Amino acid sequence: MATIPKHMKAVVFNGPYDITTEDRPTPRVKEPTDVLLKVKYSGLCGTDLHTYRGHINSAVKGQIIGHEFVGTIVEKGTLLTDSDFEIGDEVISTFTTQCGECWYCLHKCSGSCTKTNTFGKPGLDGGQAEYVLVPNAKNTIIKKPQNTDWKDDSVYVLMADIFVTxxxxxxxxxxxxxxxxxxxxxxxxxxxxxxxxxxxxxxxxxxxxxxxxxxxxxxxxxxxxxxxxxxxxxxxxxxxxxxxxxxxxxxxxxxxxxxxxxxxxxxxxxxxxxxxxxxxxxxxxxxxxxxxxxxxxxxxxxxxxxxxxxxxFGRCHVWSYFKEALEVFEVLKTEFAHFIDYKATIDDSSNAFDLFDSHKVNKVVFEFK
Missing domain, CATH: 3.40.50.720 (NAD(P)-binding Rossmann-like Domain)
Structure with missing residues (x-):
């Protein structure tokens, strides 16, 4: 298992138009159904701008934000077997967590799950960070398709939210x-x-x-x-x-x-x-x-x-539709190869938000080495 540092860099919301990159304690697995991901790519979504502009109070001051990310499993809870996930698996996360057991999850309405939360919202730190804790992993992340002919995993950030939506x-x-x-x-x-x-x-x-x-x-x-x-x-x-x-x-x-x-x-x-x-x-x-x-x-x-x-109206039931949307995405993904037109480092967070907010770039992704 890779060494997990005690601290990491993360994008933090401090108030309208106030985004900073800060050092934060690296989260660790708490529950037996958790996984810890080392983030590889994390997207900046249009809904992040509602928070950024202060239009809605969807994040508290000091919140780590971001709900679109792909990464590698570096730690997992005790209830997750190797048939579920292995250390080193590359995965895509949905932008929400869901239990997979309530009435809504069982009836293709996972966005209304009784235990749901959205990454980057109060109670659940987001994925614009070097590491992110993922609860209810079996109903929140999926292994990235193994495609030997496809090299740029950043395109799978689109599957976390916007393509499925x-x-x-x-x-x-x-x-x-x-x-x-x-x-x-x-x-x-x-x-x-x-x-x-x-x-x-x-x-x-x-x-x-x-x-x-x-x-x-x-x-x-x-x-x-x-x-x-x-x-x-x-x-x-x-x-x-x-x-x-x-x-x-x-x-x-x-x-x-x-x-x-x-x-x-x-x-x-x-x-x-x-x-x-x-x-x-x-x-x-x-x-x-x-x-x-x-x-x-x-x-x-x-x-x-x-x-x-x-x-x-309403937000996407992303987990309920994820697998069928992924089948379509695998057919169309080459057409989205140019879609991400600005890759930023995490230290460039304030500028990246400003560029996206002013429509100077189409899609921003933070890239982690």
């Missing part, structure tokens, strides 16, 4: 198309989708949509590089809402003689984005929100009643 949103769209009477006998290629937001999660969702046969996906954002990436990933149309602020009315007119979109995939969480999604939907349409909304909804119960709108 995109996959989750797409599966909800598929469930709607299959079950709603208004979509009977409609081919995937004919479903009219408006996607609001093509940041990292949005781009993952878009590529999964086009991979599965959805061809009419109009993507809206304000970041030029993201929109160009969306075009490469198969968007039927890209729109910069800052350059064409009155696009929505014309778009709706173009959809089925003014009926509107069948589906709106909202990947922002902002009040304005949710209102745009609602307005763009046809009656009986499906609003699928993957963004972390944290303000009052911009429509009320009567609005939803009159429009017969179908709503779906």
């Amino acid at each position: 995109g996959y989750y949103g797409v599966q909800k769209i598929i469930n709607y198309v299959k079950s709603d009477p208004s979509m009977s006998n409609v081919d995937y290629s004919d479903v009219r989708i408006l996607q609001l937001g093509v940041g990292p999660v949005g781009l993952c969702a878009l590529r999964i949509l086009t991979y599965l046969g959805f061809k009419n996906v109009v993507c809206v954002d304000s970041v030029h590089t993201r929109l160009q990436e969306a075009k490469q990933f198969g968007a039927s149309q890209i729109i910069n809402y800052e350059e064409t602020p009155k696009y929505l009315e014309d778009l709706i007119k173009q959809q089925n003689d003014g009926v509107g979109f069948d589906v709106c995939l909202e990947v922002v969480g902002a009040t304005s984005s949710l209102r745009t999604a609602y307005d763009a939907l046809r009656r009986n349409g499906f609003l699928c929100s993957l963004g972390m909304a944290h303000d009052d909804l911009p429509f009320n119960g009567l609005d939803c009643y009159i429009k017969n709108v179908n709503l779906s």
Whole structure:
């Protein structure tokens, strides 16, 4: 077993726009179901920005943050046999922990597990650190696929959260198309989708949509590089809402003689984005929100009643969908080889957050030697 140091470097949240790299005691296995990982790569996620900007109180001062990481097992609890995990196994972690035994875990709703927590939130230190303690390991981490032809493990950081979250949103769209009477006998290629937001999660969702046969996906954002990436990933149309602020009315007119979109995939969480999604939907349409909304909804119960709108919100049930999403990821991962465009050292944490917050980079990953 590798020597585990007494102290490690970690990225710490001290308040809005205040990120520092500090020395912290290295965690050790406490429970028989724990593992300790030596982190190899750790991602910076868009939801980290909600905390960074002070929009939501999801981390306390002094919290080690980060919920996207891959690493190597260096210590494990006594209940974990070699058939579960061995020291030296390279693994991917989900962004949440889950027990695997409660009603929610057993019914494919692991994100609502009665014992769940998110890495980097109060009570559970995150993975933007040299080492991270993983509770309930058998239901939280999975061994990395052994691919002799693939050398850069950093791409698997996408599987910790954003790719599975995109996959989750797409599966909800598929469930709607299959079950709603208004979509009977409609081919995937004919479903009219408006996607609001093509940041990292949005781009993952878009590529999964086009991979599965959805061809009419109009993507809206304000970041030029993201929109160009969306075009490469198969968007039927890209729109910069800052350059064409009155696009929505014309778009709706173009959809089925003014009926509107069948589906709106909202990947922002902002009040304005949710209102745009609602307005763009046809009656009986499906609003699928993957963004972390944290303000009052911009429509009320009567609005939803009159429009017969179908709503779906909530964080991804990442463990429940992980294995099937990984199968798709293994097919598409070469297309995401360029996706991580900024690899930072842990000492560069403050600058990395600033670059990501200002949209100067697409995806940040901290690399540990």
